[in-house]
Amino acid sequence: MSYQTIEIEKRAKGVAWIFIHNPPVNAINEPLMKDLEKAAMELTMDQTVRVVVVTSKHPKIFLAGADLKGMLQNNSDEEEADNVIAKQCERMQYCFHKFATMPKPVLAAINGHALGGGCEFALACDFRFMSKGRIGLTEVSLGIIPGAGGTQRMTRVLGRAKALEYIFTAKQLEKEEAEKVGLIHQSIEEEMFEQEVTKFAEQLADGAxxxxxxxxxxxxxxxxxxxxxxxxxxxxxxxxxxxxxxxxxxxxxxxxxxxxxxxxxx
CATH class of the missing domain: 1.10.12 (Lyase 2-enoyl-coa Hydratase; Chain  A, domain 2)
Incomplete structure (x- = not known):
């Protein structure tokens, strides 16, 4: 398959890497979601692929949030806008759920900021490793709430008390604190990041x-x-x-x- 916003690299032991490349800031838009869904289908069907790793080609951002400005500008009628925004949330939920339900291990290799929608996508992955940037559900600071599964998945991962705290305060966590509270599985130094993620992915790939x-x-x-x-x-x-x-x-x-x-x- 051909892709506009991602690149797929198949490596040793059946580990496939998805590199998100959607300039300028890796925003979540329709082309990216279509590519991610196609990739999920392709890698699920490919029997040679055993583990999937998702990472970014952007030097500072793993995955940004949705294009909210575009959503609002494209809908002048208030009632219709509300309906379209709800459908856009459901659209993102559907896309991310493809990775949450993929019948293979999925790793988020977070090599930059994962705020808002980026955090929501990472939460849909089975494992989260982080080398730099900040992670968190920051939507309330904009007067909105997480709408791509964040309220549900953060609550399941951290529990109600921490989910309330982090969502209400729009907290941005550095990798060390994110690991300490269990939002990510491991914080890794940048120079060792790809090596350590590969090691874990290959360990899984050798399994059943x-x-x-x-x-x-x-x-x-x-x-x-x-x-x-x-x-x-x-x-x-x-x-x-x-x-x-x-x-x-x-x-x-x-x-x-x-x-x-x-x-x-x-």
Whole structure:
């Protein structure tokens, strides 16, 4: 597939890197969302891709927020504007949810500011690593609220108390504090960033990716369903692990006291 606002680079062990490049500030607009959705579909269907890393080519910004000025200018009728803005929020939610539900591990390699929509996208990824910049849901400082899943995902990641604090105060966190409170998984020095993210991504890629995708499905159900429904999802996901050869590989290695070799890309 061809892309306008991103570049995809497929590296060793089945790790695919998505580089966001949407000048001047990596704002979230329709071309970028279309590219991200196409990429999510392409990398999901590509059996050689085992782990996805999303990062930025901008020197200071991982991903900026939506083009709010454009949204308002393009809609002079107040009632119609309200409707269009709500639909735009739903549009962004839909795009980000593609990564939250991708049946493969997704890493956000945050190498610049991830404020507002950028933070919301990062929260939709499974793992968040950060080398520089600040991260946070800053929308209330503009008189609006997070509208691309931020209120939901930050609450699930940090809990109600911290979500209220950070959203109400529009707090911008440096990488060290973001790691301390659990908003990101690891803060990494800039000079070691790509190396450390690659190391973690390749570690995942060597694992049972089909099982990880099913575990992700069950974990998502834990957030979105009742316990009863979540347990049903888990049981069916467990059953579906046997649709791949991973259980045979894992169990055979266990009984032979060897390390399982799930990754055929090696």
């Amino acid at each position: 990716i089909h099982a990880m995708g099913l575990a992700k499905q069950a974990i998502n159900a834990a957030e979105d369903s009742t316990m009863e429904e979540g347990l049903r999802v888990e049981a069916h996901a467990f059953q579906d692990t046997f649709l791949s050869d991973e259980p045979a590989i894992g169990l055979a290695a266990f009984f032979q006291k060897e390390k399982p070799k799930f990754n055929l890309n090696e």
